[in-house]
Amino acid sequence: MSAYSKINTRAPGSIMLMGEHAVLFGEPALACALEHWLEVELTPLASQRVEIDSALARYRSDLSQLQPEPALSFVLAVIEAYRPYLKQGFRLQIRSGFSHTVGLGSSAAVTAAVTAALAEFCGTDTTPEALFEVALHAVHQAQNGRGSGTDLAASIYGGVVQYRVSPRTVERLNGLPPLALLYCGYKMKTPEVLALVESRAASQPSLYAGLYRLMGQTCEAGRRAVDSADWSQLGQLMNLYQGLMDALGVNDATLSEMIWRLRAQPGILGSKISGSGLGDCVLALGHMTETLPWESIPVSVAATGVEISHDTC
CATH class of the missing domain: 3.30.230.10 (Ribosomal Protein S5; domain 2)
Known part of the structure; x- marks a missing residue:
């Protein structure tokens, strides 16, 4: 027992x-x-x-x-x-x-x-x-x-x-960044998003491999920013990573509007899709000062x- x-x-x-x-x-x-x-x-x-x-x-x-x-x-x-x-x-x-x-x-x-x-x-x-x-x-x-x-x-x-x-x-x-999270109201299953990206990558494998390398370099810079609690730098890197997500084709009009409206707020240092994309959540670094027309999910690390x-x- x-x-x-x-x-x-x-x-x-x-x-x-x-x-x-x-x-x-x-x-x-x-x-x-x-x-x-x-x-x-x-x-x-x-x-x-x-x-x-x-x-x-x-x-x-x-x-x-x-x-x-x-x-x-x-x-x-x-x-x-x-x-x-x-x-x-x-x-x-x-x-x-x-x-x-x-x-x-x-x-x-x-x-x-x-x-x-x-x-x-x-x-x-x-x-x-x-x-x-x-x-x-x-x-x-x-x-x-x-x-x-x-x-x-x-x-x-x-x-x-x-x-x-x-x-x-x-x-x-070491760092614990301040975060805000919005849910767009719909999501596409991750395996389906991955299959879609894979089908697109098949026609341009070297270009997509280059995108993944850039993503990795951005994450490595992000690691240094988190470890030193440099939130301004991390926000810039999140915006850069979002551009690479867009290049993969996993952004859409709703997510894009959410991202740009978040970035327009003075308390937000950066924002990007969190997850595989084509739905689900947008993550922001900082504090929201304006209510937006999507579900806000209170989060902290x-x-x-x-x-x-x-x-x-």
Whole structure:
């Protein structure tokens, strides 16, 4: 039986600061953990049952043969990873403080929080490095090998991180930039945006490779700006990165209007699409002084990543 009567974990949502698209081609990316938290409560059971209660699905299965449930694919992939270490069943209660419909890294947050809960339950390594390895494997299992892991790195490590896929590196930076976020009201699924960009790149591969290199150089300069809390410089770099996103073809009229109206405000130092583009969110550096006709999502950078606490029997 477990030594704990209850294990509680929580992981922050996340957002891309810059590095979209280029991170998939070996370039660095910058991502932020956000003060929007997803919480998991694990209660041991005196049986081999696995029970999951969340807003997405209510799940019941036997640990020896987990039944598929697409709505919980990330959670079940984590459970599969820890199944060799599990001696008994458990109940997971998952509560999110933010909607999965807006791009705040909800899938990464639930993967991080469940990974931390099961690592603690099984008595395995709970260092950020170990949790990241298991969680990224689970993401790839759930998405047929897709997913850079950038949002996952932010959720596990907290603050602002620079992340690179290959060779895999995670560097936690010092600065915590002031941010504002607007949601345009619609989104295109990331795999569909990536497929569209890939089809366009096929006709001009060398030009697109050059764009990705420029994106990587911009991110590297952004890393230095965040580390030294040079927000004026970071704002200029965000605007530059937005120009490169536009060149990729992932901007549209609504996003462009949002970006320029944000930049017109005196408290905003820079703005750009956050995420793959063709919908979802626009991120701004600084403080909004004027209300705009799109949903404003209050955000601030979370200084900490995934957290673990527990009650002892």
